[in-house]
Amino acid sequence: MARNDFLTLKRGEWRIKLKKEYQELLLKLGLENPDNLFRRREARLLDDSQRSNIFSLQVNEGKVVLKEYKPRGIGKAWTDLYRPSKAMREFVLGNRLLKMGISVAEPLAIGEKRNLRLLKKCFLITEELSQAKNLSLYVNSLRPSLSKGKIKEKREFIFKLAESIRDIHDRGFTHGDLNTSHIMVKGNEFYYLDFENARLKRRASDFRWIKDLARLNESMPSYITRTNKLRFYEEYAKGNEAKEKKMRRYLKRIERRTLKKTRNNTKRQNRM
Secondary structure (H helix, E strand, O other): OOHHHEEEEEEOOEEEEEEHHHHHHHHHHOOOOHHHHHHOOOOEEEEEOOOEEEEEEEEOOEEEEEEEEOOOOOOOHHHHOOOOOHHHHHHHHHHHHHHHOOOEOOEEEEEEEEEOOEEEEEEEEEEOOOOOEEHHHHHHOOOOOOOHHHHHHHHHHHHHHHHHHHHHHHOOEEOOOOOHHHEEEEOOEEEEOOOOOOEEOOOOOHHHHHHHHHHHHHHOOOOOOHHHHHHHHHHHHOOOHHHHHHHHHHHHHHHHHHHHHHHHHHHHHHHO
């Protein structure tokens, strides 16, 4: 998008950037005073993680998603002195991905609150994907035992997911934390969320796309069988002779990463 498609506002220590076409809607939301956004009574908490809080907010007849990034520890705060915040990086990358035709929740606005360049707060506002289902919930509907129709649906889902991830990797986009919680399913389309650790290059490095596949593999429940996963990897590598030749070796690396992660999680749970 062109620079004149965006509007920049300064409100005290806040610097806000928003899409002009959504200016009226966002000002009704209360963007003029960002500190009040998080105090709105109708703000519904969707997720609370170590890195961010995510809220759903009603505005006019629709909804938007507000992502509040939690501040880094004192030892890491200096890294934000000379670079854009995670919110800004996700906002810019999200708009680039939309322009490329990659399905993401449309970024509408971001805000950064700084004092002497030190980042104190930041947030990102995106559209809410109405009638979309989180992939982790969708996968739960594919638990055994399944009817013939559900088995067919499961296989089609595996192939479509593989095609979608192959497509974004072929375009040079790697997520960095690709798990079932960061993918939404809407009809036959997959939408990618929370890509603050993502990269967009001319070519996705082997390390990055293997990391994506390993992370996704870790997040899949046990009833997604090894046979299902092999079908996924075969479809993912289809049409790429280099990947097809190397896939057996890559699969071992992915499985090793998954086993290591599973053991670490088990040890962590045993300590609790």
